[in-house]
Amino acid sequence: MPRKTLFRLSVGASLLSALLACGSYVYPTWSARLGLNLTVWREAEGDLERACRRRETLNEHTRLVQQDLEAKCRVNEELRNDRLTLLEAAARFRDMGHSCLDPEGALFRQFYAGQTDTERWCRKVISYMRAVSPAHTDGASRADQLEAELSQRLAQGPLELPD
Numbered sequence: 001m002p003r004k005t006l007f008r009l010s011v012g013a014s015l016l017s018a019l020l021a022c023g024s025y026v027y028p029t030w031s032a033r034l035g036l037n038l039t040v041w042r043e044a045e046g047d048l049e050r051a052c053r054r055r056e057t058l059n060e061h062t063r064l065v066q067q068d069l070e071a072k073c074r075v076n077e078e079l080r081n082d083r084l085t086l087l088e089a090a091a092r093f094r095d096m097g098h099s100c101l102d103p104e105g106a107l108f109r110q111f112y113a114g115q116t117d118t119e120r121w122c123r124k125v126i127s128y129m130r131a132v133s134p135a136h137t138d139g140a141s142r143a144d145q146l147e148a149e150l151s152q153r154l155a156q157g158p159l160e161l162p163d
Contacts, residue, residue, distance in 0.1 A: 068096055076129055079146075080139060086146050086153075090121035091161040093128075118159040122150050 075092045078084040084092070094117075105117075112120035112127070126146045133139015153159055 071096055072128055073132065075125075076132055079125065079129065080133070080142050086122055086125060086149055087118075087159065087161055089125045090118065091163070093125055094121045094161060116158065118161050119150070119154065121161065122146075122159065126150065 072093065075084065075089050079086070079089045108124070109117070109120065112123045114120040114123055126143050129139055129143040129146065133143065
C-alpha cells in the first residue's frame, strides 16, 4: 500500500474517531442508539476488573482450603496411628486457624459443642476422623476411643492444648 494511502486512512480514522467522541459528548442519546456509549463500556470494564479480582480471591481461598485439608489428613493419619495424642492433634487443628469463611470462629463455636475452645477443637478432630474414615476401617473405632478419652479428661478438669 502506498504511503499516501496509508496516511489518508490514518487521518480519516482519526477524524472519524474525533467526530464520534464529540458526538458522544454532545448527543449522548445519539451515541447510545448507535451502541457507542462510552459510559456503558467503562461500566463493563469495571465489572470485568471486579470479576477478575473476585476470581483471584476465590483462587486464593481454594488454595488455602486445599492446604488445610491436606494438613488435616496428615494429622488424622498420625492420630489414627498413635503418633499424636488427641490434644496434640487438636493443637495442630487450632494452629491451622479458622477458615477464611469463619475468621472470628463464630460458626466453629456454634457447630462444635463444648465449654471451652479446647474442648471444641478436640471435638472437631474427632468429628473429622469420623467423616474421613469409612465405617469399615479402624477410623470409627479410633474415634470412639478418642471420644471416651475426651470424656475422661474432661471429668478430671479443664483441658489445655500444648503450644
